[in-house]
Amino acid sequence: MRTLFRLSVLTLSAALLAACGGESGGDAQEVILYTARHYDSDELINRRFEEETGIAVRSISADSDLLIERIRADGARSPADVVMTVDAGRLYRAEQAGLFQPVQSDILDSRIPASLRHPDGLWFGFSRRARVFVYAKDRVQPGELGGYETLADPALRGRVCVRSSGVIYNISLLAALIDRWGPDRAQDWADGVVANFARIPSGADMDQILAVRAGECDVALVNHYYFARLIASDPTITDTVAIHWPEAGGGVHVNISGAGVAAGAPHPEAAVRYLEFLASDEAQRMVAETNGEYPVEADVEYDNPIIAEFGTFEADPLNVSVLGENQAEAQRMFDRAGWP
Ligand SMILES: [Fe+2]
Structure with missing residues (x-):
């Protein structure tokens, strides 16, 4: 008005x-x-x-x-x-x-x-905005999670929830990994994550966190603020789900x-x-x-207070322009990996 x-x-x-x-x-x-x-x-x-x-x-x-x-x-x-x-x-x-x-x-x-x-x-x-892991506290030991490569680790077979590859957040993450690791390792990672799917990718970031809570998967890849939002609406979620800061290239993908x-x-x-x-x-x-x-x-x-509770993290200093430049290559890698 x-x-x-x-x-x-x-x-x-x-x-x-x-x-x-x-x-x-x-x-x-x-x-x-x-x-x-x-x-x-x-x-x-x-x-x-x-x-x-x-x-x-x-x-x-x-x-x-x-x-x-x-x-x-x-x-x-x-x-x-x-x-x-x-x-x-x-x-x-x-x-x-x-x-x-x-x-x-x-x-x-x-x-x-x-x-x-x-x-x-x-x-x-x-x-x-940081792209992080959330995990089930009773099914994942703290030492099991490392950098982004963990999502492709055979130890997580059938335990990972992610969104579809069309979502720009995932395209940008893979674009960063291409820069950090080179194309071969980045492709192996995409293939490895697909092998670890707990289910066909569906829903938004929030849905991945809820799937962890519901026991459909043990680890999910999401933007940090969705977890913060869920905690704001239901603080009890931290009884079962926690945040983990994965790294690549000297910091968390931001x-x-x-x-x-x-x-x-x-x-x-x-x-x-x-x-x-x-x-x-x-x-x-x-x-x-x-x-x-x-x-x-x-x-x-x-x-x-919720963000403060997440603690501090080191951000990947990569120039975000790279995310756009590697976008087309990232999408092709997802397609080759069969990540829907
Ligand atoms: Fe978002």
Whole structure:
């Protein structure tokens, strides 16, 4: 309601400016955000941004691949200022579709580690998500789990739950393993995981955790914040299920949510301010406290007891651009392995 009111006032002032011979359109105080995220934390961030800058945020949400296709199809007519999505693999798809323009911002460059943003400023990471194991405490001994290679270990035959290979989270993980291990070992891993399936992949990350609790499998591969969400809704799940931090290449596989300024953004300056706000301590804290993701800045302080309980971990320092570059190869490997 507040956004609508602001917009009507802004439309009015733009019309007045035009009538006075001032420039219209380009200087209207608004940002049109196309987002594939649908979290409460994002709503909070948008409202705070509006309060602090007077720039209204109009948010249009859709499923990631649809969103990318829609902006691409609209071409120069697209009203998008900022394009936001989850997973570096999807940011890569958007980049390949020509959706972004390069941004030069000292604030963004200093706040966001180089490994979590595009080298030419086409997109920037604003939250980190770790792909981890969850396991049944009564059926898995702590010493049984190591790095990602464990999922392919014959000791776990018939005991592993994973999602389908089409999901971008799995494609990005294998893309990282290709970089870390080389293609032969990465293919062996995919083959080995398929041999260990407890069931045909089905459902989302949350469903894999519930399957561990239900005894359908002993170990599952999921993004950390889904486990945090389950704990928030039912703390008793930690009686039976625990988190494990697997490693590859010197750390846990970490992906990002990210955004960039749209190629034909009608409000490019407001769009950059919006990105800079996303990188601020305040917005980073909201993402961590409300959505359970990790800030991109390691030293942002926040209060999230469930995440604190997970403990600390070392993140793979791999540049997330690699996840997009190895995407097609990863998909072919999954297909060869027969991972549905
Ligand atoms: Fe997710």
